[in-house]
Amino acid sequence: MELHEHRRTLVVAGNGMVGHKLLEILVERGATAEWDIVTFCEEGRPAYDRVGLSSFFNGTSADELSLVSPGFFDQLGLTIHMGDAVASIDRQSGEVVSDKGLRIPYEAVVLATGSFPFVPPVPGKDTPGCFVYRTLDDLEAIREYAAGCRVGAVVGGGLLGLEAANALRSLGLDTHVVEFAERLMPVQVDEGGGSVLRRRIEDLGVHVHTGMATTEIVTAKSGGVGAMRFKEGDDLPVDLVVFSAGIRPRDQLARDAGLAVGERGGVVVDDACRTSDPKIFAIGECALYGGRIFGLVSPGYQMARVAADRILGGEAAFTGADMSTKLKLMGIDVASFGDAFATEPGNEAITYRDPVANVYKRLVLGPPDRRGDRKVAGGILVGDAAVYQTLLQMCRGDMPSPKHPEELIFPAGSGAAVPAVGVGALPGTAMVCSCNNVDKGTICAAVAAGCDSVGTIKGITKAGTGCGGCVPLVTDILKDEQGKAGVVVANTLCEHFAYSRQELFDIVRVHRITSFSEVLAAHGTGEGCEICKPAVASMLASLANGHILDGERAALQDTNDHFLANLQRDGTYSVVPRVPGGEITPDQLIALGEVAKEFNLYTKITGGQRIDLFGARVDQLPHIWRRLIDAGMESGHAYGKALRTVKSCVGQTWCRFGVQDSTTLAIDLELRYRGLRAPHKIKGAVSGCTRECAEAQGKDFGVIATEKGWNVYVGGNGGVRPKHAELLAANLDRDTVLRYIDRFLMFYVRTADRLERTAVWLDKLEGGIEYLRRVVIDDVLGICAELEADMARHVDTYECEWKAVVDDPERMERFRTFVNSDEQDPNVVFVTERGQIRPAFDHEKADPALLTIGAKP
Amino acid sequence: MTVIMSKVWVDVCPLEKLIPGRGVCALVGGLQVAVFRIVGEEIYAISNFDPFSRAFVLSRGIVGSKAERLKVASPIYKQSFDLDTGVCLDDATVSVRTFEVRVEGGIVQVASP
Numbered sequence: 001m002e003l004h005e006h007r008r009t010l011v012v013a014g015n016g017m018v019g020h021k022l023l024e025i026l027v028e029r030g031a032t033a034e035w036d037i038v039t040f041c042e043e044g045r046p047a048y049d050r051v052g053l054s055s056f057f058n059g060t061s062a063d064e065l066s067l068v069s070p071g072f073f074d075q076l077g078l079t080i081h082m083g084d085a086v087a088s089i090d091r092q093s094g095e096v097v098s099d100k101g102l103r104i105p106y107e108a109v110v111l112a113t114g115s116f117p118f119v120p121p122v123p124g125k126d127t128p129g130c131f132v133y134r135t136l137d138d139l140e141a142i143r144e145y146a147a148g149c150r151v152g153a154v155v156g157g158g159l160l161g162l163e164a165a166n167a168l169r170s171l172g173l174d175t176h177v178v179e180f181a182e183r184l185m186p187v188q189v190d191e192g193g194g195s196v197l198r199r200r201i202e203d204l205g206v207h208v209h210t211g212m213a214t215t216e217i218v219t220a221k222s223g224g225v226g227a228m229r230f231k232e233g234d235d236l237p238v239d240l241v242v243f244s245a246g247i248r249p250r251d252q253l254a255r256d257a258g259l260a261v262g263e264r265g266g267v268v269v270d271d272a273c274r275t276s277d278p279k280i281f282a283i284g285e286c287a288l289y290g291g292r293i294f295g296l297v298s299p300g301y302q303m304a305r306v307a308a309d310r311i312l313g314g315e316a317a318f319t320g321a322d323m324s325t326k327l328k329l330m331g332i333d334v335a336s337f338g339d340a341f342a343t344e345p346g347n348e349a350i351t352y353r354d355p356v357a358n359v360y361k362r363l364v365l366g367p368p369d370r371r372g373d374r375k376v377a378g379g380i381l382v383g384d385a386a387v388y389q390t391l392l393q394m395c396r397g398d399m400p401s402p403k404h405p406e407e408l409i410f411p412a413g414s415g416a417a418v419p420a421v422g423v424g425a426l427p428g429t430a431m432v433c434s435c436n437n438v439d440k441g442t443i444c445a446a447v448a449a450g451c452d453s454v455g456t457i458k459g460i461t462k463a464g465t466g467c468g469g470c471v472p473l474v475t476d477i478l479k480d481e482q483g484k485a486g487v488v489v490a491n492t493l494c495e496h497f498a499y500s501r502q503e504l505f506d507i508v509r510v511h512r513i514t515s516f517s518e519v520l521a522a523h524g525t526g527e528g529c530e531i532c533k534p535a536v537a538s539m540l541a542s543l544a545n546g547h548i549l550d551g552e553r554a555a556l557q558d559t560n561d562h563f564l565a566n567l568q569r570d571g572t573y574s575v576v577p578r579v580p581g582g583e584i585t586p587d588q589l590i591a592l593g594e595v596a597k598e599f600n601l602y603t604k605i606t607g608g609q610r611i612d613l614f615g616a617r618v619d620q621l622p623h624i625w626r627r628l629i630d631a632g633m634e635s636g637h638a639y640g641k642a643l644r645t646v647k648s649c650v651g652q653t654w655c656r657f658g659v660q661d662s663t664t665l666a667i668d669l670e671l672r673y674r675g676l677r678a679p680h681k682i683k684g685a686v687s688g689c690t691r692e693c694a695e696a697q698g699k700d701f702g703v704i705a706t707e708k709g710w711n712v713y714v715g716g717n718g719g720v721r722p723k724h725a726e727l728l729a730a731n732l733d734r735d736t737v738l739r740y741i742d743r744f745l746m747f748y749v750r751t752a753d754r755l756e757r758t759a760v761w762l763d764k765l766e767g768g769i770e771y772l773r774r775v776v777i778d779d780v781l782g783i784c785a786e787l788e789a790d791m792a793r794h795v796d797t798y799e800c801e802w803k804a805v806v807d808d809p810e811r812m813e814r815f816r817t818f819v820n821s822d823e824q825d826p827n828v829v830f831v832t833e834r835g836q837i838r839p840a841f842d843h844e845k846a847d848p849a850l851l852t853i854g855a856k857p
Numbered sequence: 858m859t860v861i862m863s864k865v866w867v868d869v870c871p872l873e874k875l876i877p878g879r880g881v882c883a884l885v886g887g888l889q890v891a892v893f894r895i896v897g898e899e900i901y902a903i904s905n906f907d908p909f910s911r912a913f914v915l916s917r918g919i920v921g922s923k924a925e926r927l928k929v930a931s932p933i934y935k936q937s938f939d940l941d942t943g944v945c946l947d948d949a950t951v952s953v954r955t956f957e958v959r960v961e962g963g964i965v966q967v968a969s970p
Contacts, residue, residue, distance in 0.1 A: 495923070527895075529921030530930035555878030559917040559932035567932055571912035818889075819870045819881040825889070827913055842911065
């Protein structure tokens with residue numbers, strides 16, 4: 001790099017997100033050729049992602065939160081003083097003085113000192129156990145102190161307060177939020193949105209108190225926090241308090257230096273981000289522009305861009321910022337944009353509220369134009385913010401508003417036609433990432449240049465690296481551009497159907513198709529194969545019971561389903577009757593033993609608490625089943641991609657530790673879902689206490705008893721890639737357990753790929769468990785009633801497939817080894833091992849002395 | 858002396874007993890033969906022996922097509938065999954034998970070799 005002889009010095013006070021963004025922009029624009037840039041960082045760590053702070057409690061490390069690329073401060077012309085801060089600015093001599101006594105003559109200064117958390121002046125606010133939520137050091141201190149605590153409270157129910165509450169929750173504390181205003185997030189949402197948000201947060205187990213003024217923090221005997229006292233009402237016993245009641249600009253440097261500051265704080269800046277001293281700039285949360293503090297990262301970055309340009313002699317101007325926000329608080333979507341409160345003249349609001357799904361949407365429309373059309377002017381979305389990006393683009397004028405914008409907030413299927421507004425409709429100039437000023441055109445160019453993932457787009461364009469709110473939009477643009485370029489990731493079932501399993505399932509469901517030949521003729525090619533035939537057979541079975549061997553469906557089944565038994569390596573089958581919940585009577589055990597002896601079957605206990613009988617020939621199967629059915633047993637569907645078992649422990653019925661009747665619930669669940677055909681096998685379990693003897697967390701659905709009810713887990717499995725199930729919902733009553741599992745299973749049946757277990761399906765589900773909760777608990781898709789009805793139909797029409805066979809001579813006739821002879825397959829031969837049969841290996845078949853031929857009925 | 862080897866046709870079963878798209882196993886001159894009905898009187902017969910698992914199971918496989926070829930997939934490890942030629946479509950070095958088949962007076966028959 002060519003260095004100018006006359007070098008100038010720029011001092012940047014503060015290395016937070018905005019201060020660091022300024023350094024990056026200056027470096028990128030080559031400022032270090034002329035400038036020595038000296039920055040002071042008060043904290044022990046250089047810039048890190050404060051927006052993502054709460055992820056620190058979910059395992060994200062301080063290093064991962066860092067915004068400083070490796071080697072950044074090693075560049076010539078850049079100096080950072082860690083653990084030191086600017087103490088004063090001597091405008092007379094043109095020097096800054098640091099806490100540690102450094103004196104640095106400057107040509108220009110940028111104040112990026114940010115803000116500090118406001119702590120209301122209540123008695124006891126400095127008691128041990130009181131914290132603020134601003135820096136990584138704060139979080140570390142909270143984590144350390146929380147280890148000995150049970151109850152935590154956050155003072156402040158705004159955006160940051162709820163972030164802090166989520167953090168306390170993830171630390172395992174019983175969490176309270178105390179808000180002075182009458183609703184949560186009063187700055188972003190209105191009353192309707194606030195009440196929906198409140199209900200959703202309460203559903204997560206967080207206690208919300210609004211309209212409460214904290215008057216004192218009461219000290220416990222231990223010397224730490226003991227309780228909170230309010231203007232009205234009883235004391236709230238707490239062990240830890242986090243103050244998050246807003247921010248105040250850190251403007252002391254400016255005050256001391258005699259710069260203009262606002263009445264309620266903030267360094268006054270003009271649209272060049274200059275303070276009242278033209279050599280001194282202020283950006284970010286310490287700056288006051290147009291009488292306003294901008295407490296978001298995106299406007300801060302815009303200010304950094306303006307200040308950098310001005311320092312380098314440019315003319316960029318800051319003219320205020322869009323305070324639109326969309327965030328996910330505790331998994332809940334909250335968005336607020338434009339004139340959210342309809343305060344501008346002529347603007348009017350339309351609201352949509354679904355108290356069942358707990359969704360609130362408010363759309364603000366501008367005044368009608370001369371044709372009577374109204375443009376989107378703002379809005380509030382709580383619980384479902386899927387339309388945020390579309391509405392925001394319309395609000396900004398990047399995209400035309402449709403004729404009836406209000407239809408955008410009503411759910412699909414409500415009768416209002418929702419216009420399909422894809423990202424393809426966005427012009428290239430549409431702003432996608434306002435944190436980093438990246439428009440759609442830039443992203444499209446990156447895709448055209450070969451970026452094929454969101455990660456590479458982030459790396460090249462920086463889109464999505466600020467607050468991260470635009471990542472879904474970036475993803476959609478990527479897919480849209482790839483689609484246009486013909487890059488298609490095929491997920492088709494097989495050569496006969498150009499559809500994924502989910503798409504084909506919808507075709508079969510929507511068109512009420514009842515046969516394979518019908519779907520093949522209308523939507524496929526060729527004759528079908530061993531992939532699509534069983535897949536379609538499974539769909540037909542999931543959508544309407546009816547015997548799987550009836551009519552044409554018989555030809556679709558895999559051999560296991562065709563013979564209603566499990567094919568083994570030598571061509572014989574194994575038989576597994578259902579043992580619901582693993583509970584079996586002595587008489588049934590004796591009957592099983594007698595059948596095994598009579599037909600000379602090998603017996604083994606399975607992992608699902610049942611008994612497997614091996615070595616049955618095709619022609620023996622109906623005779624074996626006649627006996628089992630007479631003994632009161634039924635098909636266990638071990639041969640099907642279907643519900644297998646619901647394992648259980650004995651629960652409180654016998655166990656000293658059990659807190660609920662796990663066996664009864666397991667039996668209820670197994671009988672409810674028996675015979676349900678699915679993309680893959682399904683296993684369940686119910687444990688009677690947290691000791692989890694039934695291993696419910698290793699199952700597709702698992703239920704664990706608590707003192708208060710039942711916790712439901714989903715998406716676990718053993719097998720090749722073992723995976724623990726994830727908690728879907730806690731402390732449910734029995735009926736709710738059934739309802740949620742009904743919905744979960746049917747949603748899985750509808751949407752999973754062929755041979756995809758719930759664990760993989762859940763992994764691939766965008767949004768994961770949180771999205772699943774929104775679908776099966778909050779019903780954001782509005783399909784829960786349908787899913788429950790599908791399951792109810794299954795439960796009502798279930799019949800034992802084996803009983804239907806042994807009762808029907810025509811079906812019985814299919815169970816023959818040879819269609820034209822009563823002889824047996826001479827190649828099925830057994831040897832004896834540990835007192836039971838097993839198939840002979842080839843070398844043993846040559847030695848007649850070793851062989852035992854299976855006894856014939 | 859010239860010996861004229863005449864084919865012996867062995868009865869399998871009445872045509873209507875065969876489910877379109879499905880197979881059965883018949884014993885023909887001591888050999889296990891898998892007989893498949895596609896539609897109408899379109900019938901194929903190949904050996905019931907699956908060379909990959911060494912079990913006699915091909916009659917229990919699912920019938921389908923690969924491009925223009927009709928095939929059956931072994932129920933054990935799922936290799937497909939061409940119903941017309943007996944050649945394995947996943948490994949052309951492996952094949953199973955094929956049999957002549959006809960429908961005579963409503964009865965499906967396989968030629969005993």
